[in-house]
Amino acid sequence: MADALSSIPTGHAAHHHGDYLEDPGGLKSWLTTIDHKRIGLMYLWSVTFFLIVGGLFAMLIRLEHLTPGRTIMDAETYNRVFTLHGIIMVFLVIIPAIPAALGNFAMPLLLGARDVAFPRLNLLSLYLYWTGALMALSTLFMGGVDTGWTFYTPYSTTTGGGVTMIVLAAFVLGFSSIFTGVNFIATVHKLRAPGMGWFDMPLFCWGMYATALIQILATPVLGITLLLLVMERVLHVGIFDPQLGGDPVLFQHFFWFYSHPAVYIMILPAMAVISEVIPTFSHKTIFGYKAIAFSSVAIALLGFLVWAHHMFVAGMSIYAGAIFSFLTFFIAIPSAIKVFNWIATMWQGSIELRAPMLYAISFILLFTIGGLTGLFLASLATDVHLHDTYFVVAHFHFVMASSNLFALLAGLHYWWPKMYGRMYNEKLARIGCILTFIGFNATFLPQFVLGSRGMPRRYYNYLPQFQGLHVASTIGSWILAAGLFLALAVLLASFRRPKGMVDNPWGGKTLEWMTSSPPTTHNFEGQPVPLHGPYDYRPMPSAPAAGAHAG
Amino acid sequence: MSEATTTLPAAPEHPPFLQHHYRAMGQQFDAGKIGMWLFLVTEVLLFGGLFVGYAIMHAKHPAAFFEAHHQLSRTLGTVNTVVLLVSSFTMVLAVWSAQTSKRKLLILFLTLTLLCAATFMVVKGFEYHHKFAEGLLPGNFYTHRGDTVPGQFMFFSFYFMMTGLHGIHVLCGMGAISWLLRRAIRGHFSSAYYNPVDLVGLYWHLVDMVWIYLFPLLYLIS
Numbered sequence: 001m002a003d004a005l006s007s008i009p010t011g012h013a014a015h016h017h018g019d020y021l022e023d024p025g026g027l028k029s030w031l032t033t034i035d036h037k038r039i040g041l042m043y044l045w046s047v048t049f050f051l052i053v054g055g056l057f058a059m060l061i062r063l064e065h066l067t068p069g070r071t072i073m074d075a076e077t078y079n080r081v082f083t084l085h086g087i088i089m090v091f092l093v094i095i096p097a098i099p100a101a102l103g104n105f106a107m108p109l110l111l112g113a114r115d116v117a118f119p120r121l122n123l124l125s126l127y128l129y130w131t132g133a134l135m136a137l138s139t140l141f142m143g144g145v146d147t148g149w150t151f152y153t154p155y156s157t158t159t160g161g162g163v164t165m166i167v168l169a170a171f172v173l174g175f176s177s178i179f180t181g182v183n184f185i186a187t188v189h190k191l192r193a194p195g196m197g198w199f200d201m202p203l204f205c206w207g208m209y210a211t212a213l214i215q216i217l218a219t220p221v222l223g224i225t226l227l228l229l230v231m232e233r234v235l236h237v238g239i240f241d242p243q244l245g246g247d248p249v250l251f252q253h254f255f256w257f258y259s260h261p262a263v264y265i266m267i268l269p270a271m272a273v274i275s276e277v278i279p280t281f282s283h284k285t286i287f288g289y290k291a292i293a294f295s296s297v298a299i300a301l302l303g304f305l306v307w308a309h310h311m312f313v314a315g316m317s318i319y320a321g322a323i324f325s326f327l328t329f330f331i332a333i334p335s336a337i338k339v340f341n342w343i344a345t346m347w348q349g350s351i352e353l354r355a356p357m358l359y360a361i362s363f364i365l366l367f368t369i370g371g372l373t374g375l376f377l378a379s380l381a382t383d384v385h386l387h388d389t390y391f392v393v394a395h396f397h398f399v400m401a402s403s404n405l406f407a408l409l410a411g412l413h414y415w416w417p418k419m420y421g422r423m424y425n426e427k428l429a430r431i432g433c434i435l436t437f438i439g440f441n442a443t444f445l446p447q448f449v450l451g452s453r454g455m456p457r458r459y460y461n462y463l464p465q466f467q468g469l470h471v472a473s474t475i476g477s478w479i480l481a482a483g484l485f486l487a488l489a490v491l492l493a494s495f496r497r498p499k500g501m502v503d504n505p506w507g508g509k510t511l512e513w514m515t516s517s518p519p520t521t522h523n524f525e526g527q528p529v530p531l532h533g534p535y536d537y538r539p540m541p542s543a544p545a546a547g548a549h550a551g
Numbered sequence: 552m553s554e555a556t557t558t559l560p561a562a563p564e565h566p567p568f569l570q571h572h573y574r575a576m577g578q579q580f581d582a583g584k585i586g587m588w589l590f591l592v593t594e595v596l597l598f599g600g601l602f603v604g605y606a607i608m609h610a611k612h613p614a615a616f617f618e619a620h621h622q623l624s625r626t627l628g629t630v631n632t633v634v635l636l637v638s639s640f641t642m643v644l645a646v647w648s649a650q651t652s653k654r655k656l657l658i659l660f661l662t663l664t665l666l667c668a669a670t671f672m673v674v675k676g677f678e679y680h681h682k683f684a685e686g687l688l689p690g691n692f693y694t695h696r697g698d699t700v701p702g703q704f705m706f707f708s709f710y711f712m713m714t715g716l717h718g719i720h721v722l723c724g725m726g727a728i729s730w731l732l733r734r735a736i737r738g739h740f741s742s743a744y745y746n747p748v749d750l751v752g753l754y755w756h757l758v759d760m761v762w763i764y765l766f767p768l769l770y771l772i773s
Contacts, residue, residue: 185585190578190585191572216589217592220597220600228600228604236690238705239708245608245611245702250607
C-alpha cells in the first residue's frame with residue numbers, strides 16, 4: 001500500500017504535529033480551532049444532541065397517538081410539539097448532519113488537503129449554527145410555535161408565540177449552511193491533491209459539491225422569504241396578506257423554491273456516503289463512476305424545477321401542474337441511476353457485511369421505498385387523494401429522515417476509526433443497525449396504509465378504526481429509539497478501547513486511509529499524491545495490509 | 552508524478568500572508584476569488600427574491616405603484632446613482648494601485664471610495680427623513696393622507712425593504728473599505744499580495760449594480 005501514495009515536500013517548515021484530538025489540548029483550543037476535523041466533530045456532537053431532542057419530540061407525538069383523543073397532552077401542546085420536531089429535525093439535524101459533520105471531517109482528507117479553503121469561515125459557520133440553535137430553543141420560553149415547520153401564511157403571520165424568533169433562527173441557520181457550501185466548492189476546485197483530476201476524486205466529494213451548489217443557489221431565497229415573513233408579522237407590509245392586496249400562495253412558491261431543493265441538500269450527501277461505503281466493502285471498483293458523479297449534479301439542477309409539486313391542490317393552473325408533475329417524474333431517473341450503480345458495484349464483489357455496509361444496504365432499501373412512493377405523489381390524480389395525509393408523512397420520512405439517518409450512521413461507523421482511532425464492538429454495532437432498521441419500518445410502513453385510508457397529517461385526533469395502525473407505529477418508534485441508543489452506546493463504548501491500533505481497518509483505497517488514525521493536525525506528512533484511482537481494488541503487487549503510513 | 556513535484560515551491564521561505572493550508576499564493580488567490588464570486592451569487596439571489604416579490608406586486612397593483620412613486624425625488628435618486636458609479640470607478644483604480652504596488656494612490660482611492668459611500672448614505676438619510684415626515688412609512692406605520700389609488704402603502708413597504716437591505720450592504724462595504732484602508736496604511740498590500748482589495752472591490756461593484764437596478768425600478772416607473 002505504500003506505493004499507493006507518494007509524499008512530496010511542501011514549502012512549509014516541517015513542524016511535527018501530534019494527534020489532532022489532543023494537540024493542542026484544552027477547551028479554548030477547541031472553541032477557537034480552525035481545524036476542519038475538530039469543527040466537523042463539534043458539528044457531529046451538536047447534531048447528535050439535537051437528534052436526541054427532536055427524537056424525544058417525535059416519541060411524544062407517537063405516544064399521543066396511542067389512543068384517539070387525549071393521551072398525554074392537549075391539542076395546543078401537540079401542535080407545538082410537532083412544529084418543533086419538524087424545525088429541529090430539518091434545520092438543526094438533517095441539513096447539517098452529513099455535509100457539516102462528516103463532510104467537514106472527511107472531505108479535505110479525501111482530497112489530500114490540509115484543510116478546507118476558508119477555515120475561519122468554517123468556524124463562523126459553526127458559531128452561526130449554535131446561535132441559530134439557541135434562538136430556536138429560546139422559543140420554548142415564548143409560548144412555542146404552532147405553525148408547522150413550513151410557516152405557511154396567513155396562519156404564520158397571525159398566530160402568537162415565538163414565530164418571529166424561530167423564523168429568524170432559520171435565517172441564521174441558512175447562512176451557516178451557505179458558508180459551508182461556499183467553503184466546499186472552493187475546496188473542491190482549489191485544494192485537490194496535485195495530480196487528482198475531477199474524475200479522480202472520490203464520489204463523496206462529488207456529492208458534497210452538488211450539495212454545496214444547492215446550498216448556495218437555494219438558501220438565499222429562503223433567507224429573503226423568511227425576512228419578508230418577519231416584515232409581514234412585524235410591520236404588516238402586505239405582500240402575503242390577501243386583505244392588504246397580497247398573495248399568501250406567493251409564500252408557498254417562495255418557500256418551496258428553497259425547500260424542495262433543500263430535500264436534495266438532505267439526500268445528496270447521504271448518497272455521497274453510500275458511494276464510498278459500497279465499493280470499500282464490496283472490494284470492487286465502483287460501477288459507473290461518471291454516471292454517479294453526473295447524476296449528483298443532475299439532481300442538484302433538476303431539483304430547482306419541481307418545487308410546485310408541493311402545491312398541486314393549492315389552486316395552481318392544471319397546465320402548470322402537469323409540467324411540474326412531469327419534471328418530478330423526471331428527477332426519479334438520476335436517483336435510480338445511482339441505485340442501479342450501487343447494486344452493480346456489489347454484483348460479484350466480495351461483500352463484507354460489516355456495520356457500515358449493513359447501514360448502506362439498509363439505506364438502499366429504505367431509499368427505494370421512499371423514492372417509489374414519491375411517484376404516487378408526483379402524479380396529479382393520486383396526489384389529490386394522498387395530499388396532506390400520513391402517506392406524505394411516511395414518504396418524506398423514508399426519503400429524508402431514514403435515508404439521512406442511515407447514511408449518517410453508515411458514514412459514522414465507517415469513519416469512526418479515523419475520527420478517534422478506536423474500533424467499536426462490531427457485533428453490537430450490527431445489532432444496532434438491524435434494530436434501527438426494523439424500528440424504522442415498523443414506525444413508518446403503517447403510516448402509508450393510514451394515509452391511503454384517509455388519515456390526515458398533523459391532526460390531533462383520529463377515528464377509532466385507525467387505532468390499530470397508530471399503535472403499531474408507536475411501538476415501532478420505541479424499537480427505533482432503542483436501536484439508535486444502542487448504536488450511540490456502542491460508539492461511545494469504543495472510548496474504553498485502545499487508541500491508534502489501526503490506520504486502515506477496512507482496506508480502503510481513498511486518501512484518508514493513507515494517514516494515521518487519528519490523523520495529525522495537518523492531516524498528512526507532506527503533500528500526498530494519489531497514484532491510482534479512488535476505487536482501484538485490482539490486486540496489488542504487495543498484499544494490502546492495515547496500518548500503512550504515508551510516505 | 553514527478554512533474555507534480557517540480558510545480559511546488561520547495562524553498563522553505565514562506566510568504567507572510569500565505570495561509571498554512573495552501574501550497575502557493577496563486578492557489579490562495581484563486582480560492583478567495585471563487586469564494587467571493589459564490590458569495591456574490593448568494594447576494595444576487597437574496598435581492599432576487601425581493602425583486603420577484605416587487606415585480607409580482609407591481610403587476611397586481613400597477614396604478615398604485617405608479618402613483619406612489621411620484622413621492623420619490625428623482626433628483627436625489629440620480630445624484631446617488633452618479634455618486635455610486637463614481638465610487639465604483641475609484642474602487643477599480645484602488646485595485647489597480649494595489650496591483651502595481653502604489654501605496655499612496657491606493658490610500659487615496661480607497662478614501663475617495665469611502666467618501667462616495669458616505670455621501671450616498673447621507674443623501675439616502677435626507678430622503679428617508681422626508682418620507683418619515685410625510686408619513687410614507689412601511690406597513691402599519693403608513694399614515695400618508697391624500698392617496699388617490701388604494702394600495703400605495705405597499706410601494707413604500709418595498710421601497711424601504713429594498714433600499715434598506717441595500718443600505719445595510721453599503722454600510723458593510725464601508726466597514727470593509729475602512730479595514731482595507733487600515734491595512735493599506737500599514738503597507739500590507741503590493742503586487743505580491745492584493746487579494747483582499749480585489750475581493751472587496753468585487754463586493755463593492757455588486758452593491759453598485761444592485762442600485763443600478765433599484766433606481767429605475769423605484770424612481771422611474773412609467
